[in-house]
Amino acid sequence: MTKIQEVDVWCPIKIGDCQLSHRVVLAPLTRNRGTKSSQHDHTWVPNELMKEYYSLRATPGGLLISEATPVSLRASGLYGIPGNFTPEQQAGWKTIVSTVHAKGGYMFNQLWHQGRTTHSGLIGGQTPESSSDVPIDGMFQWNGLSARPYEVPRAMSKKDILDTQADFVQAAKNAMLVGFDGIEVHGGNGYLFDQFLHSNINTRTDEYGGSSKNRCRFVLETIEKLCDAIGPQKVAIRLTPFGLFGQTYGSDRLEQWSYLCAELSKFGLAYVHLIEPRFDELKSAGEKQIALKDMVESGSEDISLLPFRKALCDHTPIITAGGFGPDNMSESIKYGVSDLVAFGRYFVANPDLIDRLKNGEPLYKWDRSRFYGPFDDNELGYTVFKERHIAEKGDILKAQLAD
Template identity: 40%
Template sequence: MENQSKKVTLFTPVKLGKFELAHRIVLPPLTRMRTVNGFIPNDWMVEYYSQRATKGGFLVTEGTVINETGHGYYGAPGIYTDEQVAGWKKVTAAVHEKGGIIFNQLFHVGRQSHRSLQPNGAEPIGASAIPHEDLVFTQQGWVPAEPNRALETAEVKALVKDYHQAALRAMEAGFDGVELHGANGYLIDQFLQDGTNHRTDAYGGSMENRVRLMIEVLEAMVDVWGSDAVGIRLGPSGTFNSMSDSDPIALFGYAAERLNELDLAYLHLIEPRINGNIEIADGLEPVASMHLRGIFKNKMIAAGGFDQAKAEDILEKGYADMVAFGRHFIANPDLVFRFKNGIPLASYDRETFYGGNEKGYTDYAFYEAYADA
């Protein structure tokens, strides 16, 4: 926990892993689904990330699919082909030109998929075959996810290798580090929580077994990057995508203890007051950060319904070291400038969050004085 003898604000510099950052405002992973063909990052994405990059600022990409079976949202980017790596190189170069630091969030949706998004129309895969009523985005729009099958033990071990390969490709693409997506009901989360993990092998049952995949994947990522350039995102008590656990406080406390063994750069937490992109409990304290702050030893990033005042409050209390702003960063590419200068924020348009073109993506206006700053 950071020394709080001096007041910490959004504009206090901070060391995150091996990086010295100028401020504590984070662009979090935001699924926007703007790729067109081959799930390859394109010029819209180059502009989008460049617009939001600042000198000494920290950005995390949208969830980036590690292999062909990992897709659940048509238009989300991948990092498993040479063409995808080439597309990401343009993004990282644009961010670095602005002086920003950018991590690639690696993920696999697990059961949150549809045959039309799977190789050869195969069944989606996940921790266990448990019915659920969630939606995925296909070329035909939002449709119910299709039933999945449970992964065989050998397939789970093969997925760890795919994460390792994705971490290598992220390095090739020019990223500064990688973040593991372990939240929102996707593959890692499906293994963590007992509502979705009914396995009887080494990856199911006890908490030790259920965190095994998370630890093995992180070890693979650390093998490539070193621990000071690897983070993880978790969503304790999150219910998005039909998630549940019989004892989430114990589970995520144990997970945080295990993460300490890896000496990661950071733990990125989604507060349970957020369900997908909807704030469902305005005014609720950041309970996940408050609980895990006393367990996890390294830097923590809090995400979930924060405005500037709430962000300053959580920093001052010491429950988090940095704060991520999703919807506000979507509508305000100059969010850092606006916060620093007390400028009102532009409103976001939910209708353009997912898919489409540059509308609601790269066409949000900068404050008129920004160019002269």
């Protein structure tokens, strides 16, 4: 029988070098509110509004994870997304991190490469790159852009792999220079690393494809280089072992992510961040369970994060995210599946989420139409809320994109 722990989200915990006073984390949230750079084409810069956004959500001893931040121009895509690969971007992040620190908070920088999910029009005419030349089936559409088919990506050469790893290392060093407390590699949601992990996308026949172990090689090598560069206690990674977003329909999920987690446990990372199997961008929690039954065979324990907890051992802290609210926020901690919980949508709509949770006050529901900018009135639904409605109990288990 699983042992119930005497801990909840309000118990302190140490993550890397950060002594946290509670375990409710701001999940990484792309909000597309950066300012267009006048110096470098196709790049966006963190601004005062973003500083206010993060500052409002910072609490003494609380951990914030930044929105996904491209590590280079070719890693980019979408409007309004600030990377940290130019000096003006770094200057912007520096003021944000300083403000969070001044409030006693901690901040990790999520590092991102979109791979095949971007478009050449957004990265200076370069062809998007991926593990293989397998495109996303469908149309690319984003705010302000007319719909166009996804392009066939270029399968990355060994040199591309080394260059990308060097970009991640440089971005991690930049993050340290501006004061972030650590970095989180975005290893999920159908972006570049996930495009190597999934067998339906990765059709390579070299040492980066063809087996579970080989598909993990790119991400594990990158993590090793990051640990060498900035120290393992500053390095974390986010994974979505049960993700479907970005047409990630790969097989061998339990075997592959258990192997990956077992290898990750050897580094002494700050944490590993896992998404709950129930959460999906397109499906409700109920629909996701049904979809996963077809994809993951055998007992119910397998459609949970427990196998990965076992593979990571107790010494690697786990953050879990996806569908948490006031009623279930301590459950995975009590059952020993995770050590911290990250909130996404509730943190969008409730900048004072920590106080509200602590005091048992009702939470406001998010307005999906204000998730992703840029807007003329970027502050609305971001730092300023005109009209809000109290959330109902089941809201958080509905699909993110449907609601």
